[in-house]
Amino acid sequence: MSDDYLTDALRNPRGRDGRAPDVFRRGGWVPMREYPDDELVDFVIVGTGAGGGPLACRLAEAGFSVVAFDAGAWWRPLEEFASDEAHQEKLFWTGERLCDGDNPLKLGTNNSGRAVGGSTVHFAMVSLRFRPEWFKSRTLLGYGLDWPLDWQDMWRYYTEVEQALKISGPVRYPWGPKRPRYPYRQHEVNAPGLALARACEAMGIAWAPTPLATVSAPREHSPPCVYRGFCVTGCATNAKQSGLITWIPWAVKAGAEIRDLAMVGRIETGEDGLASGVHYHREGEWRFQRARNVVVAGYAIETPRLLLNSANSRYPDGLANSSGLVGKNLMVHTNQAVWGTLEEEVRWYKGPPSLSLSEHWNYEDSGKDFFGGYAFMSQGPLPAAWAGAQTGNHGLWGQALVDEMQKYNHQVGLKIVGETLPQERNCVTLADERDEFGLPVARVTWSECDNDRRLVNHAVDFMRRGLEGIDARDIWAEADGTAHLMGTARMGSDPATSVVNADCRSWDIPNLWICDGSVFPTSGGVNPSETIQAIALRTANRIRELARRGEL
Amino acid sequence: MVSKTRLDWLALAVTGTLTAVSLVWQHREANRSSGSRPANTTLIHSARRLNRGAGILAGAVLLDSAMEHYRGQFENRAMYTPLITATLSLLASSKGFADLTPHSGKLRNGIYIGTVLTGVAGSGFHLWNVTKRPGGFGWTNLFYSAPLGAPAALILSGVLGHYAERLRSETRNIVPRVLGLPAGQSMALMSAAGLIGTSAEAGLFHFRGSFQNPAMYLPVTAPPLSAVLLTASALAGANRPHLRWASRLCLRFTLLLGVAGACFHALGAARNHGGWRNWRQNLQAGPPLPAPPSFTGLALAGLAAQRLLDEEQSVKAHYLGWHP
Amino acid sequence: MKLIYPGYDVLSKRHSQSWDEPTRQVIDARLAIGGAPRFLNEAQWQTLDAVCQRILPQPIDRPPVPLAALVDNKLLNDRGDGYRDARLPPLRQAWQLGLTALDAEAQALDGRGFTGLTAAQQDALLSAMQRNELKHSVWKSMPCVVFFSHRLIHDITSAYYAHPTAWSEIGFGGPANPRGYVRMGPDSRDPWEPMAAKPGAQRKAEKRNRHVG
Structure with missing residues (x-):
């Protein structure tokens, strides 16, 4: 038998003929409503990840006609996900992107996905809330800029996300204002997680089991996590509460249509200046779907790429770009780590990669020579990813590499999710090169600033002392590394300095919305997925309200 | 599903x-x-029921500790102890259940007391195991490290059995008393x-x-x-x-x-x-x-x-x- | 080289609950890769093979992981990583250019190609590449250090550590579905995980490692 069937989803669209793959049953299908191209649907959503997934679900539930597009495949996790790092690269956005700037980004694995469900199919499931002050970081903390959102409002949507995804989190979370109990209990902390705990206790700061979007007890279609450790290459058990097995099936059930392997290349605008639909490539041809509203949810690279590529005579600089900020202020999270070797056997390949964390430096403001914060988490890279750290940052090869890799089962590490500041020079633009659809590929420019560097230095120094505190040997620091993408279409209260308003509605074109990580004005020191989903739920609510008032 | x-x-x-x-x-x-039934028979009947209860508890502890301590890789020799005492308690209980005489079994009683003591020691061990881990007496350890309640089941098995034996020797009193109470x-x-x-x-x-x-x-x-x-x-x-x-x-x-x-x-x-x-x-x-x-x-x-x-x-x- | 996990072969778990059908298919396909190059030309292939031996020296007492063939296969499929340092040409061109340039550097050094150098000379040349000291005109606009870190060691080492032989060598548990793991704490090993040989307990580890299925 050949392994071709494992990549069939990359070649043959599955959301068609009135049915969609049932991700919970081998070979199963569920009925799916379909809309013809010439039907004027209420909402077209471009992208089905953390932004597009929940939005499609809630809008369909509210009775809107919804068609959501994804450039990627519609996988069946139980049948098509191998326990293999290399093979599972099929989940990543591996199309060409050019990276430059002082610190060219490495993309692909930990910061972009191309599949129905988006990056949530391979994210590390870390589900954290923003610190309340970050929504007003300019006013309260003196850096970045204020969000047009209220933290208490967001707190409610966070709760909604946590309930929907049955987040497994600690009974008591040590940082920030009181939050409702997580619907599922914390997972057992594995050896690398306990190493972080001991390091924190040695440093006198708090730690906690990480709130994760993988269930610690059975849920209807999900068995409890079996701790197989291949989370970031896609969960083959459906324990992970990815968009692929939550929002998307709920959306389909509520009447939304999902079109997989459908690459949206351009948004069309009509004579009234409003968006009229999208041109998309599917099954070998370019087609056009009419729509009353278009939501772009392609994440911080594809979203500006699409908006910029949709430039026309009326909007020569791209859509929603009167501020000139589309594609600007790209932010990442610094993702530096400190690694060491323990006497004991750690075997960090077991369990989700980050089972414990400390948000101490997100909530503590004194003793910092930088703005912003960072969380740090325990680590469990699989062999190829670990070799990547050794060759990329450690610069090892030859016998030195072989010898170092032999310590695999004794290795521990602490890694940050560090806030970076928005800078206009960090941006996504269109390159001259073209992709397989003839669309210009994205050029991604990123350079760290002094503040970013100071934050990293602080973190590396602190975590190094943590590892020293638990008697780790051969400690070394990973010098670069970034994760997550934010910015490039930020929200704000002023059309001159932002692309969308608090409802994710673009200032320029009232029926064009942007709903994903690109609307973040600042990046915060935590993984963005829960905030993206909370924003999506809020947007859905606001759209319902606006529709009720006839303001859509 | x-x-x-x-x-x-x-x-x-x-x-x-x-x-x-x-x-x-x-x-x-x-x-x-x-x-109506004569009181003596009732007492023996009750004692046997207690023996049975003690036996079921011992059986549960035997299987549970075998599995959990296997999971803990028997990293400490003492982890074999509950297996042995639970087995003994199980044997004593089945013997007691079969015993229709109004006499307490000395050996059985000894085993039951040993079972109680093992349970007490086990609780101590488990408590120590919880507190020495990072997070101490917090939820993570209550959930996932050595369960505090498990050795208590051993104590209960021993107590029930001991009680059964006491009851057998009380058949002559009009209102039998154990530990000062009826x-x-x-x-x-x-x-x-x-x-x-x-x-x-x-x-x-x-x-x-x-x-x-x-x-x-x-x-x-x-x-x-x-x-x-x-x-x-x-x-x-x-x-x-x-x-x-x-x-x-x-x-x-x-x-x-x-x-x-x-x-x-x-x-x-x-x-x-x-x-x-x-x-x-x-x-x-x-x-x-x-x-x-x-x-x-x-x-x-x-x-x-x-x-x-x-x-x-x-x-x-x-x-x-x-x-x- | 002394084995830390003697007798451990992750492939012996192939039919256990730790492996599912997709994984078996994927690994079978990977193990079938080998033999002659299908993308690179003979000269590039020879250079690549020599480079692989320096980047990842392998013990002689086991079948080697066919690194050059695995890299060649990646080039044949032309599958990118999802990002490209703007100073690099696309995947295939980068490798062709890099291997040709490396050979040219070797030629310039002593008139023979890279394969003709001694191991020490080869290492020296690779180190110079890592330090961005190679400036032969054949490199064109591609900085040799970017090629070295983004392509050369990246692609070779990812190929190696995607191979079951490497997993066995470092004591990785390997594929894990449907069976994951139970024992999560430090110094704890499920019976289906490799056991490291403690001093004097080589035999015991070997025995356990034969029964990890």
């Missing part, structure tokens, strides 16, 4: 069935014991304490499992209710037949629940990824099969106590009738 609605129905159906079976059982038992009363209180403690442990672990199945509420409601009713009927006078009826019914429910619980836990293992084909993982990672029968053992003790109470109270009533 089990939907939430199906789980709701399952929980309801099981609760209904267990109640029905308990009621039928109660009804038949009442008919059977309508004639036997029925003290036994009822002890069983109630055991039920409460075991229920607390089930509560902790079912909380860890987020009560994802509504049936998970049963072991945190029925046993405490039994304990309350049992205590009440132990402290109340003889003229509260309804209370005693309710107590017995509730205990019977709890007894059956122990068996049903093991079935639920088997279902739980099947719902884990890979199901029973992946038994090497799921037997360990799934809900523990031997845990629920502890309730059966304690409910047996409670029923035995209830019976003694009945007789004690009828003896008392007899006395009161004689000397008005």
Whole structure:
């Protein structure tokens, strides 16, 4: 038998003929409503990840006609996900992107996905809330800029996300204002997680089991996590509460249509200046779907790429770009780590990669020579990813590499999710090169600033002392590394300095919305997925309200 | 793959069935014991019931500690101890159950006392294991490190057995006393304490499992209710037949629940990824099969106590009738 | 080289609960890769093979992981990583250019190609590449250090550590579905995980490692 069937989803669209793959049953299908191209649907959503997934679900539930597009495949996790790092690269956005700037980004694995469900199919499931002050970081903390959102409002949507995804989190979370109990209990902390705990206790700061979007007890279609450790290459058990097995099936059930392997290349605008639909490539041809509203949810690279590529005579600089900020202020999270070797056997390949964390430096403001914060988490890279750290940052090869890799089962590490500041020079633009659809590929420019560097230095120094505190040997620091993408279409209260308003509605074109990580004005020191989903739920609510008032 | 609605129905159906079976059982038992029986037989009967309860608890501890300590790789030699003592307690209990004589077994009694001491030492070990880990006495360790309640089951097994032996040697007194209290009363209180403690442990672990199945509420409601009713009927006078009826019914429910619980836990293992084909993982990672029968053992003790109470109270009533 | 996990072969778990059908298919396909190059020309292939031996020296007492063939296969499939340092040409061109340039550097050094150098000379040349000291005109605008870190060691080492032989060598548990793991704490090992040989307990580890299925 050949392994071709494992990549069939990359070649043959599955959301068609009135049915969609049932991700919970081998070979199963569920009925799916379909809309013809010439039907004027209420909402077209471009992208089905953390932004597009929940939005499609809630809008369909509210009775809107919804068609959501994804450039990627519609996988069946139980049948098509191998326990293999290399093979599972099929989940990543591996199309060409050019990276430059002082610190060219490495993309692909930990910061972009191309599949129905988006990056949530391979994210590390870390589900954290923003610190309340970050929504007003300019006013309260003196850096970045204020969000047009209220933290208490967001707190409610966070709760909604946590309930929907049955987040497994600690009974008591040590940082920030009181939050409702997580619907599922914390997972057992594995050896690398306990190493972080001991390091924190040695440093006198708090730690906690990480709130994760993988269930610690059975849920209807999900068995409890079996701790197989291949989370970031896609969960083959459906324990992970990815968009692929939550929002998307709920959306389909509520009447939304999902079109997989459908690459949206351009948004069309009509004579009234409003968006009229999208041109998309599917099954070998370019087609056009009419729509009353278009939501772009392609994440911080594809979203500006699409908006910029949709430039026309009326909007020569791209859509929603009167501020000139589309594609600007790209932010990442610094993702530096400190690694060491323990006497004991750690075997960090077991369990989700980050089972414990400390948000101490997100909530503590004194003793910092930088703005912003960072969380740090325990680590469990699989062999190829670990070799990547050794060759990329450690610069090892030859016998030195072989010898170092032999310590695999004794290795521990602490890694940050560090806030970076928005800078206009960090941006996504269109390159001259073209992709397989003839669309210009994205050029991604990123350079760290002094503040970013100071934050990293602080973190590396602190975590190094943590590892020293638990008697780790051969400690070394990973010098670069970034994760997550934010910015490039930020929200704000002023059309001159932002692309969308608090409802994710673009200032320029009232029926064009942007709903994903690109609307973040600042990046915060935590993984963005829960905030993206909370924003999506809020947007859905606001759209319902606006529709009720006839303001859509 | 089990939907939430199906789980709701399952929980309801099981609760209904267990109640029905308990009621039928109660009804038949009442008919059977309508004639009066000599007190001596009752005492031996109760002692044997206690032996059986002690045996069931010991069996549960044996299987549970074998599995959990295997999971802990027997990294400490002392982890073999509960296996040995639980086996001995199990043997002593089956011997005691077969013993119809009104004499306490010295060897059996010794084993039971040893079992209690092992349980006490085990609790100490587990407490130490919890506190030495990062996070100390926090939820993570209560959930996932050595369970504090597990060695307590060993203590209970020993106490029940010891009690059985004491009871056998008390057959000559009109109102037999153990530990200063009338036997029925003290036994009822002890069983109630055991039920409460075991229920607390089930509560902790079912909380860890987020009560994802509504049936998970049963072991945190029925046993405490039994304990309350049992205590009440132990402290109340003889003229509260309804209370005693309710107590017995509730205990019977709890007894059956122990068996049903093991079935639920088997279902739980099947719902884990890979199901029973992946038994090497799921037997360990799934809900523990031997845990629920502890309730059966304690409910047996409670029923035995209830019976003694009945007789004690009828003896008392007899006395009161004689000397008005 | 002394084995830390003697007798451990992750492939012996192939039919156990730790491996599912997709994984078996994927690994089978990977193990079938080998033999002659299908993308690179003979000269590039020879250079690549020599480079692989320096980047990842392998013990002689086991079948080697066919690194050059695995890299060649990646080039044949032309599958990118999802990002490209703007200073690099696309995947295939980068490798062709890099291997040709490396050979040219070797030629310039002593008139023979890279394969003609001694191991020490080869290492020296690779180190110079890592330090961005190679400036032969053949490199064109591609900085040799970017090629070295983004392509050369990246592609070779990812190929190696995607191979079951490497997993066995470092004591990785390997594929894990449907069976994951139970024992999560420090110094704890499920029976289906490799056991490291403690001093004097080589035999015991070997025995356990034969029964990890």
